[in-house]
Amino acid sequence: MKVLGTSKFGRNHLTFSTNHPKPIPTKSTELLIKIHYTDLNPVDHHKLNMKPYGTPTPSHRTPFIVGYGGSGVVESISPDADEECSELLNKRVCFLADPSRDGSYAQYIVVDRRVVTAIPDGVSLYHGLHSAACIPVAGVTALESLAKVGLPVESINDRDDTYFPPPSSCSGEKHRLLIVGGAGGVGSWATILARATYTNYVEIVCTTGSKESSDWCTKMGADVTIGHDEIDSKLGTGPKGSCDSIICLTEPTTALFASLAEVLRPYGKICLVVAGEGIKSLDMSFIFFKCGTVCTETVFSSSRCGYHIDQADEMRNILKVLWVKKIAAPLSDTWEDEKSDWKIACEEGGYIDMVGSGHVKGKLVMKIGD
Secondary structure, eight states: OEEEEBSSSGGGGOESSSSOOOOOOOOOEEEEEEEEEEOOOOOHHHHTTTOOOTTOOOOGGGOOOOOOOOOOOOEOOOTTTTTTHHTTTTTEEEEEOOSSSSSSSSSSEEEEEEEEEEOOGGGGGGGHHHTTHHHTIIIIIHHHHHHTTOOOOOOSSHHHHHHOOOOTTEEEEEEEEEEEETHHHHHHHHHHHHHHHHHGGEEEEEEEEEEEHEEEEEETTTEEEEEOHHHHHHHSSSOOEEEEEEEEEEEOOOOOOOOHHHHHHEEEEEEEEEOGGGGOOOHHHHHHHHHOEEEEOOOTTHHHOOSSOHHHHHHHHHHHHHHHHHHOOOOTTTTTTTBBBBHHHHOOOOOOOOHHHOOOOSSSEOOOOO
């Protein structure tokens, strides 16, 4: 089969190979998926550049194939497949990939059915496989982050008027959610899902770095946008704070985390989605006196510990939100199907490089071709 991989670390070493063996599902919970679209994420670049440029990839992972989610059709299952696998055969699906195995920059992938969700036929009225490919990594990260800061995206009924009571705030005011870095894929999903679930009972504030990003966040459902460096000046600080929930999608530097501690309300919650060097020296003192909660989110933690979370159900829930609320997945306004073809996306300045720049509004996906 054809793959887009590398034998050396560094994004510029990515190249096509046509002689990679087609994977075979061997366990009772494994599926072979013919990939139509792979999600493009910053984590792809983090993996490609996790060792010095030009360092050979491990022999057992050569070519090294990144890509950690996407969409496609289940083509085959193992001879002793369980009933759940059999039910997914020939279905359109979206999936998460296992970071310890070959990724989704390939024509085929084997994944565990516990991170695979069938796409209901009705969803095709509003969304195709290109939109579904946005869900597994960024969408699930957003959903899990929202749950951790007290804003769970519960399963919804097949009605447009589904109502959820507003989450409580110790301030007696409207619950305020701050999303640091709101214009990216996870930030866009978090805004969409919070708005769809809690309608106008939650105030959503997003930090952005440009007028274009600010407009994008407003389009996704943000009430207010502020500059990345305006958290202290535009939001209430001090012992009472002004934000009940905070999702931080950039590296929590010492200065940034100090700002988050200042604006957090007592009993508020912060979820850190990006690590970096700054996480090693966080000052927790002010948050401690506010009885605040600080947690982290990594979407692959569940699969690493035996599929601790039902992430197939989480993806199913996101699809349901899109379907019932008639909301579009946050594909970037620059995305075009023709330009998403992996031969074009891999070129210098293509979609892969755009995602690596860190300045994409919303999501980009790549179409896997022949």
